[in-house]
Amino acid sequence: MLGLPSRTIFYLIERSIKEYRRFAQKNINELSHDITVDHALILFFIADNPNLSQSEIGNLIFKDNASVTRMIDLMIKNGFLQRDIHKEDRRKFRITLTPKGLQTKKGLKSIVQFNRAHALEGVSEAEIDQLATILEKIISNCTKT
Amino acid sequence: MLGLPSRTIFYLIERSIKEYRRFAQKNINELSHDITVDHALILFFIADNPNLSQSEIGNLIFKDNASVTRMIDLMIKNGFLQRDIHKEDRRKFRITLTPKGLQTKKGLKSIVQFNRAHALEGVSEAEIDQLATILEKIISNCTKT
DNA sequence: CAAATATAATTGATATATCAAATAAATAAA
DNA sequence: TTTATTTATTTGATATATCAATTATATTTG
Numbered sequence: 121m122l123g124l125p126s127r128t129i130f131y132l133i134e135r136s137i138k139e140y141r142r143f144a145q146k147n148i149n150e151l152s153h154d155i156t157v158d159h160a161l162i163l164f165f166i167a168d169n170p171n172l173s174q175s176e177i178g179n180l181i182f183k184d185n186a187s188v189t190r191m192i193d194l195m196i197k198n199g200f201l202q203r204d205i206h207k208e209d210r211r212k213f214r215i216t217l218t219p220k221g222l223q224t225k226k227g228l229k230s231i232v233q234f235n236r237a238h239a240l241e242g243v244s245e246a247e248i249d250q251l252a253t254i255l256e257k258i259i260s261n262c263t264k265t
Numbered sequence: 266m267l268g269l270p271s272r273t274i275f276y277l278i279e280r281s282i283k284e285y286r287r288f289a290q291k292n293i294n295e296l297s298h299d300i301t302v303d304h305a306l307i308l309f310f311i312a313d314n315p316n317l318s319q320s321e322i323g324n325l326i327f328k329d330n331a332s333v334t335r336m337i338d339l340m341i342k343n344g345f346l347q348r349d350i351h352k353e354d355r356r357k358f359r360i361t362l363t364p365k366g367l368q369t370k371k372g373l374k375s376i377v378q379f380n381r382a383h384a385l386e387g388v389s390e391a392e393i394d395q396l397a398t399i400l401e402k403i404i405s406n407c408t409k410t
Numbered sequence: 411c412a413a414a415t416a417t418a419a420t421t422g423a424t425a426t427a428t429c430a431a432a433t434a435a436a437t438a439a440a
Numbered sequence: 441t442t443t444a445t446t447t448a449t450t451t452g453a454t455a456t457a458t459c460a461a462t463t464a465t466a467t468t469t470g
Contacts, residue, residue, distance in 0.1 A: 128381060129393050133282045136400040136407075138327055140275055143407035156425085175448060182283050187426060189450060194425075211435050211448040236273060239406050247399050248274050254392050255281040261384050262281075262288035301455085320418060332456060334420060339455075356418040356465045 133255075144235040151227050154198045158183070158191065160232065163200065163225045166215055173212045200224060278400075289380040296372050299343045303328070303336065305377065308345065308370045311360055318357045345369060 144157050155163075161181050166172060172180075178188040192215065195201040200221035206212040217225060240248070289302050300308075306326050311317060317325075323333040337360065340346040345366035351357040362370060385393070 129385070129396055130282065130285055130381070132397055132400045132404075133278060133285075135327060136403045137275065137278045137282060139404050139407040140278075158426090173448070182280060183426085184428065185449065186428070186451080190426070209436070209448080213449085236275070239403050240274070241406050243399055243402055247395075250392075250395050251274055251399050252277055254388055254396050255277045257388055258281045258384050259277075259284050261386050262284040303456090318418070328456085329458065330419060331421080331458070335456070354418080354466075358419085 140235075140239050143239065144232075147231050147235055148228065151231060152224060155200075155224065155228070159195055159200070160228050162191065162195065163217065163221060163228065164232075166201070167217055167222070167225050170214065170216045172215070173206075174215070177215075195221075285380075285384050288384065289377075292376050292380055293373065296376060297369060300345075300369065300373070304340055304345070305373050307336065307340065308362065308366060308373065309377075311346070312362055312367070312370050315359065315361045317360070318351075319360070322360075340366075 141157050148155055148157065148160060158181055162177060165177060165180055174188045174192060175185050177183075177192075178185055181188075183191070192201060192203070196203060199218055202216050202218050202221075203213045204216065206214045286302050293300055293302065293305060303326055307322060310322060310325055319333045319337060320330050322328075322337075323330055326333075328336070337346060337348070341348060344363055347361050347363050347366075349359045349361065351359045
């Protein structure tokens with residue numbers, strides 16, 4: 121017998137990340153309507169390391185190069201990021217935060233902290249560890265050749 | 266201090282469902298290149314209950330009405346589904362599987378079983394229960410008003 | 411019943427996801 | 441060093457995600 125898809129654990133995994141994203145986006149919208157959850161991630165990653173290439177950013181947020189190109193195009197259009205020539209490797213760009221991007225990143229910090237804390241209310245450290253262990257097992261099962 | 270986003274549990278949740286979908290899609294492709302993971306879900310749900318309205322289908326697979334309309338349009342174009350008048354409520358449609366859709370659903374059954382089993386190899390029943398409990402807590406935290 | 415409201419589905423606009431093909435620059439190999 | 445290969449990014453095509461507006465039909469209310 122094939123169980124209904126709505127009763128599998130994958131359904132719950134998908135639902136949980138979608139609800140988290142919806143919740144997080146709602147709170148980010150209070151700060152700006154021009155910032156998505158993924159844009160926020162990109163701001164944090166680039167602020168932390170301005171040497172990231174676009175494809176490295178893509179690896180960090182699980183998007184392919186084409187998506188990253190277009191997301192960064194948009195973030196530049198919206199004034200959060202800036203693309204400059206990369207001195208050492210002219211295939212790449214040096215992507216940095218504009219003053220507006222830096223300002224926005226600061227405003228996002230407490231929102232993101234709140235989002236994560238609220239979503240994990242009542243979930244113990246031990247449970248988070250369990251969760252991580254199991255999810256890593258699933259990832260390994262799906263990615264091993 | 267704000268932890269790097271790549272170290273949060275949400276990152277792992279997102280990664281796990283993406284890897285599962287990638288893995289599942291790869292195996293579905295062996296049967297047909299015209300069927301996505303979501304299309305497969307829709308086939309199973311409709312086969313199980315041909316009285317589902319499009320918006321009910323959307324609720325089941327976490328998509329809004331616009332996405333469902335377009336996905337079903339495509340599945341009809343590809344010959345898997347069929348839309349008929351709904352006798353009791355003329356705002357709705359009665360959506361059913363064509364012979365090709367039924368055939369495909371049969372072929373998908375073992376693939377989906379394999380996908381789920383393989384992704385959960387080495388994960389005990391108890392762990393799945395733990396996972397479900399924690400994810401439900403996160404969902405509840407994110408959806409409670 | 412008639413008007414107001416609610417529901418189901420569609421459409422349009424913009425952004426993202428994915429794959430394939432194309433560019434351009436760097437690196438390896440002959 | 442010239443050629444071949446690899447790497448980084450972009451672009452095009454098609455599908456999906458999301459929101460807002462629209463249409464058609466049902467239901468509720470006055």
